[in-house]
Amino acid sequence: MRSFVDPAIDTAALSHLLTMAGLEVEELEPAAAAFTGVVVAEVLAVAPHPDADRLRVCQVNAGGEPLQIVCGAPNVAAGMKVPCATVGAKLPGIDIKRAKLRGVESSGMLCSARELGISDEASGLLALPADAPVGTSIRDYLDLDDSVFVIKLTPNRADCFGMTGIAREVAALTGAPVRLPEIQAAPVSIADRLPVKIENADLCGRFSGRVIRNVNARAATPDWMKRRLERAGMRSLSVLVDISNYVMLEMNRPNHVFDLDRVQGGLTVRWAKPGETLKLLNDQTIELTADCGVIADDAGVESFAGIMGGASTSCTDDTRNVYVEAAFWHPDAIQGRARRYGFSSEAAHRFERGVDFADTVAGVERVTQLILELCGGEAGPVDDQTTQLPPRTPVRLRPARAARVLGVKFSDDQIATLLGRLGLAFERDGGDFVVQPPSWRFDIEIEVDLIEELARLHGYDNIPTVPPTGRLAMPELPEARRGAFALRHLLAGRDYQEVINFAFVEKAWEHDFAGNDAPVVLANPIASQMSVMRSSLIGGLVDNVATNRRRQIDRVRVFEIGRCFAKDAEARPVAGYAQTLRIAALAWGGVHAEQWGSPTRAVDFFDVKADVEALLWPRQATFAVAVHPALHPGRSASITLDGAVIGHIGELHPELVQRYELGSAPVLFELDVEPLLDRPMPSHRTRSRQPSVRRDIALLLPRMTSVQAVMDGLKAKAPAIVQDIALFDLYQGKGISESEKSFAFRILMQDTERTLADAEVDAAVQELVNHAQREFGARLRA
Incomplete structure (x- = not known):
């Protein structure tokens, strides 16, 4: 990097600066392991070891008197330059001392790359170029004191996938000048061209290429290029592939080198046709779909456009003539295609985020420059076709807006300086800056993008921390209304624990628990098992029980208050979607925690019904037999308040108990929150000084009769002196027909002005009995 831009700060400070500017340095590692005492040496002579077939006795010039070193590497030969660890050197895990190997004295060690800790290559000695200066420290010669930054890029900073982008960023942050490689147009010595036709402008916005003939594909990749590729995480493969990868890493310019002799006819850039297949460079054969871009010749598809080349036109050591291509592929035409086929590529990773569309010709020239330098050859003219490039709309930056967003006021001169350091051209329009985003910055589209750039260059850690200020309105709730927190406190006081579950649930849950x-x-969706929005809270609570049961918890009492979502064309404020706030609770296991003071008993319907009544108090709801998809068909009820059904209560359906492996059925309820928030105000009522009279009646009724219906009927027909009617006993069994059950009601009568006479009490009771006989077929039990 310092060959591109060399700021006057050390490595640690540069790492911190990049991180604070949004380019997080995730790892900072040395380029090689720590070692000392290793120099460049020349092997003067090699002789067989007298007592070992696999060992050689070498005479080595390490910059002083010749050294005798015993070596077992198969590639050791006279005249080669190699790293030599002299006596006293310290290698990773090895201290070099004078020693005798099978009776022959050895004063040092000739090293492989693995022994130096710079790569895993251990098949032989690390061969150095013939011009390597003898006696020079190997750390200095191979730049082993370098550091490797691993930068965790955010998706919007695709321009920093190349050294050019990082150099621009460091220059903008430090003010140091940028020294980008000088790219000169290659001399054109042949007139050969390869015809290229772009059929789909929505796939390829620009396509540049040229023919190069008579290249030497067997040439060696220079060591400096190998080192840079390896430290960037790439292996050196062959000189043509290495040049292509190097230019991609240097300029953030993906490119491709075709073997020209294997291309039949011209090239066509188009969308794939159904049924076409392609064998890629990674030996994977894929069946292309109509939304996949391709480069094809007269014989068929040759390349997966913007993602990976095809095996049929790949370069080999026998390649003599090549076609160098650099193009701009629209991000929408690349995104997701590689993942569909289960792989990724360096090119796809860049193109799907946006690559500079102005440097395709420069990319071709840079590849050409390196090919001619390293492989020889003759270059033809560059063909450059432009079809449809992304518009780069000017963005207006208002200094006052930047000050409001950041809390830091920048002068006009400061803003102009910061924009200039970023390489952003601008014009003044009144007090505003009208900025023209460059072709390599796809992330600058709106004003806040520019404000973010100001913040980055100014330094996030230089922005003062100011607590927000503002007037907070704290309106009081009317006395006749309570908040949802009151419901939370009430259930927490009844031994329930609040949970918060995801509003995203499995589709199967909606069918099981809501019949939806x-x-x-x-x-x-963030995950495949969270593909739909919940329309009920029940599924989350059941999953809480299942999770706890797997962890050997034998008693669970949980509740949740949260939004449920359903399609509703009339809903507001989000048109088409109702967002109802609901409260649900579930009890599973013992009614009380296991203890000595009370017998163990499983929670039942009426325990939870008492919790619901406490939640509603002082209002009273009616409970009626009802069917709910998540509840036991014979042990569930609807909950009605003021004539409207606001929820359900009951045991979980036996099928769901088994499906979700709960062991025993929990009892649960779910209610709309809004009806629970209103509560009646207390009202004064004069207490009577007259004695009350109680009468009990036991009525035999058909087995399927609802007690709620009977009580509602009796209360509706009760004379004025009847103050209360309540059920206090239910009996069915011996002495009662199997088709009947006995309800015992307590009737409380009282008058505020006088003492009741026996006659009118008896008359009132008889009137109630007669009504029950007429309406419900009741019989007075003897």
Whole structure:
């Protein structure tokens, strides 16, 4: 990097500066392991070891008197330059001392790359170029004191996938000048061209290329290029592939080198046709779909456009003539295609985020420059076709807006300086800056993007931390209304624990717990098991029980208050989607925690019904037999308040108990929150000084009769002196027909002005009995 831009700060400070500017340095590692005492040496002579077939006795010039070193490397030969660890050197895990190997004295060690800790190559000695100066420290000669930054890029900074982008960023942050490689147009010595036709402008916005003939594909990749590729995480493969990869890493310019002799006819850039297949460079054969871009010749598809080349036109050691291509592929035409086929590529990673569309010709020239320098050859003219490039709309930056967003006021001169350091051209329009985004910055589209750039260059850690200020309105709730927190406190006081579950749930949950086969489906779920929005809280609570049971917890009492979502064309404020706030609770296991003071008993319907009544108090709801997809068909009820059904209560359906491996059925309820928030105000009532009279009646009724219906009927027909009617006993069994059950009611009567006479009490009771006989077929039990 310092060959591109060399700021006057050390490595650690540069790492911190990049991180604070948004380019997080995730790792900072030395380029090689720590070692000392290793120099460049020349092997003067090699002789067989007298007592070992695999060892050689070498005479070595390490910059002083010749050294005798015993070596077992198969590639050791007279005249080669190699790293030599002299006596006293310290290598990773090895201290070099004078020693005798099978009776022959050895004063040092000739080293492989693995022994130096710079790569895993251990098949022989690390051969150095013939011009390597003898006696020079190997750390200095191979730049082993370098550091390697691993930068965790955010998706918007695709321009920093190349050294050019990083250099621009460091220059902008430090003010140091940028020294980019000088790219000169290659001399054109042949007139050969390869015809290229672009059929789809929405696939390829620009396509540049040239023919180069008579290259030497067997030439060696220079060591400096190998080192840079390896430290960037790439292996050196062959000189043509290495040049292509090097230019991609240097300029952030993906490119491709075709073997020209294997291309039949011209090239066509188009969308794939159904049924076409392609064998890629990674030996994977894929079947292309109509939304995959390709480069094809007269014989068929040759390349997966913007993602990976094809095996049929790849370069080999026998390649003599090549076609160098650099193009701009629209991000929308590349995104997701590689993942569809289960692989990724360096080119796809860049193109799907946006690559500079102005440097395709420069990319071709840079590849050409390196090929001619390293492989020889003759270059033809550059063909450059432009079809449809992304518009780069000017962005207006208002200094006052930047000050409001950042809390830091920049002068006009400061803003102009910071924009200039970023290489952003601008014009003044009144007090505003009208900035023209460069072709390599796809992330600058709106004003806040420019404000972010000001913040980065100024330094996030230089922005003062100011607590927000503002007037907070704290309106009081009317006395006749309570908040949802009151419901939370009430259930917590009844031994329930609050949970917060995801609003994204499995589609199967909606069918199981809500009978909803048309849930709100997420367009981009965070996980496959969270693909729809919940329309009920029950599924999350059941999953809480299942999770706890797997962890050997034998008693669970949980509740949740949260939004549920359903399709509703009339809903507001989000048109088409109702967002109802609901409260649900579930009890599973013992009614009390196991203890000595009370017998162990499983929680039942009436325990939870008492919790619901406490939640509603002082208002009273009615409970009626009802069917709910998640509840036991014979042990569930609807909950009605002021004539409207606000929820359900009951045991979980036996099938769901078995499916979710709960062991025993939990009891649960789910209610709309809004009806629970209103509560009646207390009202004064004069207490009577007259004695009350109680009468008990036991009525035999058909087995399927609802007690709620009987009580509602009796209360509706009760004379004025009847103050209360309540059920206090239910009996069915011996002495009662199997088709009947006995309800025992307590009737409380009282008058505020006088003492009741026996006659009118008896008359009132008889009137109630007669009504029960007429309406419900009741019989007075003897």
